[in-house]
Amino acid sequence: MDRGAGGAIIDGRMFAAGLLDDVAVKVARLKTATGAVPGLAVVLVGSDPASAVYVGSKHRQTAAAGMNSFKHELASDTTQDELMALIGRLNGDPAVHGILVQLPLPPHLDASAVIQGIDPDKDVDGFHVSNAGRLSTGQPALVPCTPLGCLMLLKHRLGGDLSGLNAVVVGKSNIVGKPMAQLLLSENCTVTIAHSRTRNTPELCRAADILVVAVGRPGLVRGDWIKPGATVIDVGINRVEIDSKPRIVGDVAFEEARHVAGAITPVPGGVGPMTIACLLSNTLTAFGRQHSVPVD
Numbered sequence: 001m002d003r004g005a006g007g008a009i010i011d012g013r014m015f016a017a018g019l020l021d022d023v024a025v026k027v028a029r030l031k032t033a034t035g036a037v038p039g040l041a042v043v044l045v046g047s048d049p050a051s052a053v054y055v056g057s058k059h060r061q062t063a064a065a066g067m068n069s070f071k072h073e074l075a076s077d078t079t080q081d082e083l084m085a086l087i088g089r090l091n092g093d094p095a096v097h098g099i100l101v102q103l104p105l106p107p108h109l110d111a112s113a114v115i116q117g118i119d120p121d122k123d124v125d126g127f128h129v130s131n132a133g134r135l136s137t138g139q140p141a142l143v144p145c146t147p148l149g150c151l152m153l154l155k156h157r158l159g160g161d162l163s164g165l166n167a168v169v170v171g172k173s174n175i176v177g178k179p180m181a182q183l184l185l186s187e188n189c190t191v192t193i194a195h196s197r198t199r200n201t202p203e204l205c206r207a208a209d210i211l212v213v214a215v216g217r218p219g220l221v222r223g224d225w226i227k228p229g230a231t232v233i234d235v236g237i238n239r240v241e242i243d244s245k246p247r248i249v250g251d252v253a254f255e256e257a258r259h260v261a262g263a264i265t266p267v268p269g270g271v272g273p274m275t276i277a278c279l280l281s282n283t284l285t286a287f288g289r290q291h292s293v294p295v296d
Ligand SMILES: NC(=O)C1=CN([C@@H]2O[C@H](COP(=O)(O)OP(=O)(O)OC[C@H]3O[C@@H](n4cnc5c(N)ncnc54)[C@H](OP(=O)(O)O)[C@@H]3O)[C@@H](O)[C@H]2O)C=CC1
Pocket: 146, 170, 171, 172, 173, 174, 175, 176, 177, 194, 195, 196, 197, 198, 201, 214, 215, 216, 217, 220, 235, 236, 237, 238, 271, 272, 273, 275
């Protein structure tokens, strides 16, 4: 490859569109076969503008895939008991196959208790301890959407087999970093996890064939942190102002990194669209398990 021209840009938007088409075809087929339609319930508490945009986008794309979308918008002063009661009703509703509670929740609510209150078979975010445990022990699980989307992009880019590659994940959150590391481990990568207390993050990154960055700091990873030819997945979504205009940027200094990396995901247009596509794919998976029908 001509490095002077920079590495390849991984088009997450295009890959996600293909995945959504695939989900839509399967939904239509299941509808004919079973008469039932997969349903996703999305719960939004409060009026955080970014969350409202995400929930709106999930709602539209769910409907576009032919699934039922149930939107529950609750006031910001909703109590823990009220929220738990809604989760209980959704757990018991046979038309609902997947439940997503948009995070972050207002500070007076206990997000962990809410997540653990979701039926693990309907936990399409893959955040329940049961799904986390299943993922880490190699049992069938609902896998968190963002890491799942990252893995799909990596396998597509690298021809399917990741075994033996050095993978570094920067960030160790329960929703991105940790499950990402678990997925890479199950693909037989040699996995290193860096976080805020790691002493030599740039050096560790320079050894990575696969570098996944999920921190939330604009431009943290510089061009000289990257091994030439590495595949770089930028999960970060940071809202910044550039030339007085609102922009979204990742955690990787893209212009520097693209000339060193073999391939890199852009922000926007990389991991973000994959997250939503994987949410719908997980809803299909959950439907299949609840109805005991194959979805593939
Ligand atoms: N594209 C998408 O679909 C999604 C994007 N995101 C984005 O991904 C980013 C990460 O999200 P999330 O995992 O929820 O964030 P969290 O804030 O939960 O976790 C951030 C992690 O980064 C680590 N960290 C902080 N500073 C540094 C540093 N200087 N060097 C190395 N590691 C550091 C933290 O370490 P420690 O644990 O030690 O504090 C922590 O583990 C955010 O920008 C978020 O908006 C999130 C979800 C989906």
